Amino acid sequence: MNFIMTVCGYPFGWLMYGLYHLIGNYGVALVLFTLVVKVLLFPLGLKQQKSTIKMQMIQPKVQEIQAKYKNNQAKMNEELQALYSKENYSPMSGCGPTLIQFPVIFGLLDVVYKPLTHLLRLSSENINALTAVATDLGVGMTGYAPQINIYQSVMQNPAAYSSVGADVIQKIQSLNMNFLGLDLSGTPNLPWQGGWNWLVLIPVLSAATALLSSIISMRNSPNMGQAGASMKLMMYIMPLMSLWFTFLVPVGVGIYWTLSNVFSCVQMVILNKIYNPKEVAERMKAEEKERAERERQERIEAKKRAKEALKNGERVEDTTYLSDKEKIKEARRRYAEKYGDEYTDD
Structure with a gap:
């Protein structure tokens, strides 16, 4: 950590x-x-x-x-x-x-x-020296922030840290x-x-x-x-x-x-x-509704095209929209076409 x-x-x-x-x-x-x-x-x-x-x-x-x-x-x-x-x-x-x-x-x-x-950008040597003095003084160094404890100790008793150097003490006091x-x-x-x-x-x-x-x-x-x-x-x-x-x-x-x-x-x-969440939600709902309506119209058109093709005897590429009876009829027509048989619409 x-x-x-x-x-x-x-x-x-x-x-x-x-x-x-x-x-x-x-x-x-x-x-x-x-x-x-x-x-x-x-x-x-x-x-x-x-x-x-x-x-x-x-x-x-x-x-x-x-x-x-x-x-x-x-x-x-x-x-x-x-x-x-x-x-x-x-x-x-x-x-x-x-x-x-x-x-x-x-x-x-x-x-x-x-x-x-x-x-303060103090060097590790200076911090180690401060830590040693603080430990000798009985300052708690096992908490979450030992440098904070050193700072408070220096502010309370700067003379005790004179061995570290006046410039370091001055930086801390500033x-x-x-x-x-x-x-x-x-x-x-x-x-x-x-x-x-x-x-x-x-x-x-x-x-x-x-x-x-x-x-x-x-x-x-x-x-x-x-x-x-x-x-x-x-x-x-x-x-x-x-x-x-x-x-x-x-x-x-x-x-x-x-x-x-x-x-x-x-x-x-x-x-x-x-x-805004409410405005965006309403806009997304409107877009979803519009998309659903567009897809519905596309399905209707595809169904019309499929039935029209079947009626004209043309090959139906997409039988998704045909009824079961119409799908069977298209399958029979394709079978006859594949094997060269004559197909008659019953």
């Missing part, structure tokens, strides 16, 4: 480094970072929106196939694949944006956990991790965890905005059967997980998730303006 976070954190670390040194404030850089990520992921969000609407449209057909072949899994899968192919739909098309979120989160965690590496009066290097505390601090508001905001985002998403998604029930369940589980996890990590992570949820709500509003 540490390797994955390091790999994902490398590009995001440079992004945060550039934003931080451009703005000079960690919190503002985090806001811009979140906004940049959301803008980059917007095309994927639009693709996911289209995929979701498409799935909602074919869901009744999917449920019909599932009910019809519930005792034959192989046939069910075959029919579902045929349906997806006919409708030009891929069940995996909506997973991309969700999967991409994971390296983003891993990258952000690495950036937030390692400010000495990503924001790191501004305050945002709106909050220390983003800290973690939220409840009264039974050693005292109250205002950072506890961040997990609450993270959970509340996650719930709001889920509610907006559900309102834009009509009932999808079993999938819809799962979505409703996740609507409550995800905010609770967010609430719990943001108590374990530096506030910077909670700030990112809160901002990400807010931007997601804004993104959904924009997507609904560009690609």
Whole structure:
């Protein structure tokens, strides 16, 4: 896991480094970072929106196939694949944006956990020296973010780290991790965890905005059967997980998730303006009805042509639309034609 976070954190670390040194404030850089990520992921969000609407449209057909072949899994899968192919739909098309979120989160965690590496660009030798001093001082180094612990220790007792070098200490002291009066290097505390601090508001905001985002998403998604029930369940589980996890990590992570949820709500509003689910669903229904009517007319015309050809004694290439009696008559005519017999229409 540490390797994955390091790999994902490398590009995001440079992004945060550039934003931080451009703005000079960690919190503002985090806001811009979140906004940049959301803008980059917007095309994927639009693709996911289209995929979701498409799935909602074919869901009744999917449920019909599932009910019809519930005792034959192989046939069910075959029919579902045929349906997806006919409708030009891929069940995996909506997973991309969700999967991409994971390296983003891993990258952000690495950036937030390692400010000495990503924001200050300290060498591994300097970080190892700081770690050794912090360990001698009894600073906890086994948590989620040992570099955060080192940062806090240096800020509280810089003289203890004089052996590392004045330039390194000065760099650490120049790191501004305050945002709106909050220390983003800290973690939220409840009264039974050693005292109250205002950072506890961040997990609450993270959970509340996650719930709001889920509610907006559900309102834009009509009932999808079993999938819809799962979505409703996740609507409550995800905010609770967010609430719990943001108590374990530096506030910077909670700030990112809160901002990400807010931007997601804004993104959904924009997507609904560009690609409104109800309007698209109505248009797709109209197109489906038009296609069905066109196919019906084509079948009628094909049937007329087949009967006309049979009536004129011509060869009927497509007997699909003939009655059983007419099919037998055409088969007899072809048999006679093949073996040189004389065919008479009884």
